[in-house]
Amino acid sequence: MTDVRIPAEIIDEGEGVISVWLFRDGETVAAGDVLAEVMNEKAVAELVAPASGQLTILVSAEVPVKKDQLVARIT
Amino acid sequence: MNVSASTSRVADAKHTESTAQGVDAVPRRRLTIAKAISEALTQEMDRDPRVLVMGEDIGRLGGVFGTTQGLLARFGPERVRDTPISETAFIGAAVGLAAAGMRPVVELMFVDFFGVCMDAIYNLAAKQSYFSGGRVACPMVLMTSVGGGYGDAGQHSQCLYASFAHLPGLKVVIPSNSHDAKGLMIAAIRDPNPVVFMYHKALQGMGWLGTVQRSIVPVSDSDYVVPIGKATTVREGRDVTVVSWGLGVHQAVECADILMKEGIDVEVLDLRTLAPLDRDAILQSVQKTGRIVVVDDDYRSCGLAAEIIASVCESGRVALRAPPCRVTFPDIPVPFAPQMERPLLPSAVKLAEAVRAQFVSQP
Amino acid sequence: MRPERERRLWMYSMMVKSRAYEQAIKPAYLEGKQPVFNMANGPIPGEMHLSDGQEPCAVGVCAHLGPRDTVTATHRPHHIAIAKGVDLRAMTAEIFGRRSGLAGGRGGHMHLFDPRVSFCCSGIIAQGMGPAVGAALAAKLAGDARVAVSFIGEGAANQGAFHEALNLAAVWSVPVVFVIEDNAYGISVSKRESTAVERNAVRAHSYNMPGVFVPGNDPDAIYEAAGDAIARARRGEGPTLIEIETCRLEGHFMGDAEQYRPQGEVQRLKASDPISRYRQQLISDGIAAAELDALEQSAARDVSDAFAFARSAELPTVEEAFHHVFATGAV
Numbered sequence: 001m002t003d004v005r006i007p008a009e010i011i012d013e014g015e016g017v018i019s020v021w022l023f024r025d026g027e028t029v030a031a032g033d034v035l036a037e038v039m040n041e042k043a044v045a046e047l048v049a050p051a052s053g054q055l056t057i058l059v060s061a062e063v064p065v066k067k068d069q070l071v072a073r074i075t
Numbered sequence: 076m077n078v079s080a081s082t083s084r085v086a087d088a089k090h091t092e093s094t095a096q097g098v099d100a101v102p103r104r105r106l107t108i109a110k111a112i113s114e115a116l117t118q119e120m121d122r123d124p125r126v127l128v129m130g131e132d133i134g135r136l137g138g139v140f141g142t143t144q145g146l147l148a149r150f151g152p153e154r155v156r157d158t159p160i161s162e163t164a165f166i167g168a169a170v171g172l173a174a175a176g177m178r179p180v181v182e183l184m185f186v187d188f189f190g191v192c193m194d195a196i197y198n199l200a201a202k203q204s205y206f207s208g209g210r211v212a213c214p215m216v217l218m219t220s221v222g223g224g225y226g227d228a229g230q231h232s233q234c235l236y237a238s239f240a241h242l243p244g245l246k247v248v249i250p251s252n253s254h255d256a257k258g259l260m261i262a263a264i265r266d267p268n269p270v271v272f273m274y275h276k277a278l279q280g281m282g283w284l285g286t287v288q289r290s291i292v293p294v295s296d297s298d299y300v301v302p303i304g305k306a307t308t309v310r311e312g313r314d315v316t317v318v319s320w321g322l323g324v325h326q327a328v329e330c331a332d333i334l335m336k337e338g339i340d341v342e343v344l345d346l347r348t349l350a351p352l353d354r355d356a357i358l359q360s361v362q363k364t365g366r367i368v369v370v371d372d373d374y375r376s377c378g379l380a381a382e383i384i385a386s387v388c389e390s391g392r393v394a395l396r397a398p399p400c401r402v403t404f405p406d407i408p409v410p411f412a413p414q415m416e417r418p419l420l421p422s423a424v425k426l427a428e429a430v431r432a433q434f435v436s437q438p
Numbered sequence: 439m440r441p442e443r444e445r446r447l448w449m450y451s452m453m454v455k456s457r458a459y460e461q462a463i464k465p466a467y468l469e470g471k472q473p474v475f476n477m478a479n480g481p482i483p484g485e486m487h488l489s490d491g492q493e494p495c496a497v498g499v500c501a502h503l504g505p506r507d508t509v510t511a512t513h514r515p516h517h518i519a520i521a522k523g524v525d526l527r528a529m530t531a532e533i534f535g536r537r538s539g540l541a542g543g544r545g546g547h548m549h550l551f552d553p554r555v556s557f558c559c560s561g562i563i564a565q566g567m568g569p570a571v572g573a574a575l576a577a578k579l580a581g582d583a584r585v586a587v588s589f590i591g592e593g594a595a596n597q598g599a600f601h602e603a604l605n606l607a608a609v610w611s612v613p614v615v616f617v618i619e620d621n622a623y624g625i626s627v628s629k630r631e632s633t634a635v636e637r638n639a640v641r642a643h644s645y646n647m648p649g650v651f652v653p654g655n656d657p658d659a660i661y662e663a664a665g666d667a668i669a670r671a672r673r674g675e676g677p678t679l680i681e682i683e684t685c686r687l688e689g690h691f692m693g694d695a696e697q698y699r700p701q702g703e704v705q706r707l708k709a710s711d712p713i714s715r716y717r718q719q720l721i722s723d724g725i726a727a728a729e730l731d732a733l734e735q736s737a738a739r740d741v742s743d744a745f746a747f748a749r750s751a752e753l754p755t756v757e758e759a760f761h762h763v764f765a766t767g768a769v
């Protein structure tokens with residue numbers, strides 16, 4: 001099981017928001033897939049899957065998130 | 076959230092189309108429509124130095140609706156131009172650039188703004204080929220956002236499909252998903268005619284507008300074309316044809332899911348192109364099912380739904396088993412308050428009611 | 439800089455050809471429209487906007503242009519089309535609605551396109567300005583010395599498109615020259631009644647470009663001002679606005695009774711016809727009257743050839759109306 005967290009490169013200080021999940025809860029993903037688009041104060045960044053497996057989404061789109069926050073799991 | 080079977084049918088259909096063009100097998104990555112449009116523009120600008128992009132906020136910002144992300148950094152300000160708020164001038168300029176052999180892509184930020192620049196669109200761009208006896212083409216793309224449902228009120232929520240599809244000399248397209256968005260944009264850029272490329276705000280995948288998950292599908296990174304003028308069958312069915320485009324496609328698919336459980340098998344058509352209308356595809360489907368419901372989030376009267384139904388009725392090729400039906404927005408300016416706007420917009424639920432009514436015996 | 443002799447003779451020949459053309463159009467247009475003026479009738483239906491009196495504007499500017507310099511013009515295009523070198527037979531056939539016309543009869547007098555000489559015109563006021571800016575941008579991006587010229591009337595200076603186009607041309611710093619043919623009337627409304635400023639040339643300052651006023655409807659003076667502006671543009675120094683004082687000797691459109699014009703105005707203007715004045719000027723500068731006569735005769739022959747061609751040209755069929763709505767194939 002692998003945690004998917006917001007990396008510091010995407011959000012360092014303050015909050016951001018996942019603007020859209022590109023995969024759905026329960027879908028199979030591969031390491032390297034772009035899972036979601038995350039907006040910080042300046043731009044939109046890509047959240048990349050660190051592993052392959054089944055995606056469990058823990059935080060919906062349009063909810064504020066912070067650096068290092070756990071937003072999904074891959075099992 | 077479960078992956079709906081119909082979603083994978085949409086994705087499979089897209090994959091089949093891509094494969095048919097000799098493209099790589101099942102692409103992995105998914106794009107939003109906004110990203111797909113940006114990618115189409117990037118690839119065409121790489122391939123063809125005549126392509127340039129201009130409009131308000133399309134440079135540094137990457138477009139208010141994300142259609143031009145990454146272009147300024149890659150191609151520079153000569154080919155990616157943030158313009159003043161001067162639609163008549165820069166859309167007129169696009170007509171002149173096209174006459175001179177360039178391939179401009181211009182963004183009209185909201186279709187509602189067409190009032191300040193319509194002459195350049197329908198009297199210049201649309202008639203350049205005609206007035207020159209075919210000697211001077213107008214290979215330009217006018218991309219523009221359409222649609223409401225998010226409280227932007229009467230001057231920022233309109234669709235106006237019929238207003239543009241009505242006018243000779245223009246092609247009008249609208250994708251319902253990112254695969255089609257990329258392919259239609261590439262087709263539009265390569266078409267020697269003026270193409271109005273509409274993108275529905277509810278489908279862009281911009282965080283601040285919400286999105287429809289079904290519009291996010293796998294997109295090949297090759298340069299493929301989705302042909303202009305060809306509808307596609309998103310879901311095959313026996314009992315009734317629902318004709319849709321843009322956001323309406325997703326409402327139709329959701330409606331079909333609801334009705335499957337009630338034993339009604341709905342065929343869903345995604346027009347993809349509004350002008351020229353793929354009347355053959357519509358007729359073929361309605362000949363099979365004998366029933367037609369059209370979902371159209373534009374104003375009701377004199378709308379595209381009316382044109383589709385008229386085309387079916389006058390064809391003499393179909394014996395309808397129930398009166399044709401259209402589910403549309405009413406003939407009123409789009410109201411601001413969500414309590415007013417939302418119930419008036421077409422929805423999967425309303426569409427399901429309309430489809431059920433097709434099966435009530437006629438007196 | 440005064441034009442050289444050859445240029446002056448060219449200008450004179452184009453002006454007399456224009457005038458002969460308009461004077462040939464007049465009776466042709468009126469055929470079938472008398473005694474009752476029904477615009478729909480006759481071999482040339484629709485509207486007709488003649489350019490008598492405005493010839494100096496066309497020749498003074500076009501003397502500096504080549505076939506790849508774009509010109510966009512208005513509903514009153516004939517003098518400009520002729521000076522630009524538009525195919526006279528095809529243009530006339532188009533005005534007569536024939537298959538061998540520039541657009542096979544689909545455009546008519548207000549919508550003349552000749553890509554061989556980069557000329558087009560359209561009937562919506564000021565709407566040729568945006569495309570001229572675009573053509574100029576195309577030239578700039580291609581890195582060549584082509585320019586674009588947009589001809590408009592003084593009424594167009596009050597349209598939104600005028601202001602947008604001037605601003606955009608200056609922001610992009612493109613090689614376009616905007617030429618106002620000020621004939622003092624927008625149909626029946628005088629410039630004085632409709633325009634907040636006395637000289638439209640001053641409006642150029644709002645858009646950070648030079649504004650030049652040329653009085654007197656004199657081809658040489660227009661040649662000089664246009665030459666400066668076009669040379670500036672070719673050197674990459676950006677757009678210019680030129681305002682030319684000219685005159686409209688006929689009505690706004692044929693059939694216009696012109697009751698709005700003060701008594702005696704048209705007679706006075708005709709007495710000061712720019713072509714007659716230029717002829718006198720050339721003669722007093724040492725050019726033989728016979729040489730000018732020869733140019734007039736040659737012009738008359740070209741015009742009558744073009745009209746004969748048009749009159750005997752085939753009419754299009756109804757089916758042909760459906761062609762060329764869309765371009766096909768690669769561009």
